Amino acid sequence: MNKPLLTALATLVITGAGAAPAAATDRAAPAGGTAAARAVTFAGAVSLSNCSGSVIRLPASRDDDPALVMSNGHCLETGFPAAGEVVVDRASSRTFGLLDSAGTRVGTLRANRIAYATMTDTDVALYRLTATYAQIRNAYGIDALTLNDTRPAAGTAVTVVSGYWKRTYSCAVDGFAHRLKEGEWTWKDSIRYTPACDTVGGTSGSPVVDDATGRVVAVNNTGNEDGERCTVNNPCEVDANGAVTVRQGVNYAQQTYRIPACFGLGNKLDLGRSGCALPKP
Incomplete structure (x- = not known):
């Protein structure tokens, strides 16, 4: 995984090995990555204590709905969810540093719940904030990023926006892994980047933005560091016939794109909604 940095120090497993800075703003970003497409900025990205994330809205979200922050399931403050574990509606007071278009931290947002989190089939965490979209816009002049509700195509130009490192990585969707297996976890239909997105520890949870539409199509989460087969930090691809491919x-x-179908009015999670395919507890 593109491990959360502080957790990685404790477990000694981190993508892009090295000590985490005391504060992300006090250190230069790691080498690597390319300039982002002009239309993609840092506005709406957030920094966590150990990961990246973004303020996101669903296509049907309203301005007076409580805002959501998206990151990875493996970025939870409580540690990695086990395979098969799904976290729903759990109290949280986690804070997030909100960035403007230039990558400057302009405010602090606070959660009151973990709306949903898992590392089964996908690797995502969705926090509900104490502020609405309208309150965030009025206070900081920043709009949330919108999740696309359609599947991206191979060849789509994308930008990974890291709020932790305040760095972007631009590349394209190279293809899709039928199954991506890493340690005890398995993810379905994962996006594989072209090589220019050489993401590192701390980029976990970054939004992956379609350069053409400005909408979020994925959440960045992992990479194969050492060429090992299906181990932690070394995911392997498994096709529909069970054949394994390792891509160091x-x-x-x-x-x-499946997330919007699982939320109803008021940005309320409803895993029983028609079309919702997220794993259930």
């Missing part, structure tokens, strides 16, 4: 140095993201 290649990085991946989890698609997000």
Whole structure:
């Protein structure tokens, strides 16, 4: 995984090994990555204590709905969910540093719940904030990023926006892994990047933005560091026939187009809604 940095120090497993800075703003970003497409900025991205994330809205979200922050399931403050574990509606007071278009931290947002989190089939965490979209816009002049509700195509130009490192990585969707297996976890239909998205520890949870539409199509989460087969930090691809492929140095993201179907009015999670395919507790 593109491990959360502080957790990685404790477990000694981190993508892009090295000590985490005391504060992300006090250190230069790691080498690597390319300039982002002009239309993609840092506005709406957030920094976590150990990961990246973004303020996101669903296509049907309203301005007076409580805002949501998206990151990875493996970025939870409570540690990695086990395979098969799904977290729903759990209290949280986690804070997030909100960035403007230039990558400057302009405010602090606070959660009151973990609306949903898992590392089963996907690797995502969705926090409900104490502020609405309208309150965030009025206070900071920043709009949330919108999740696309359609599946991206191979060849789509994308930008990974890391709020932790305040760095972007631009590349394209190289293809899709039928199954991506890493340690005890398995993810479905993962995005494989072209090589330019050489993401590192701390980029976990970054939104993956379609350069053409400005909408979020995935959440960045992992890469194969050492060429090992299906181990932690070394995911392997498994096709529909069970054949395993290892791609050292290649990085991946989890698609997000299925998320909007699982939320109803008021940005309320409803895993029983028609069309909702997220794993259930």
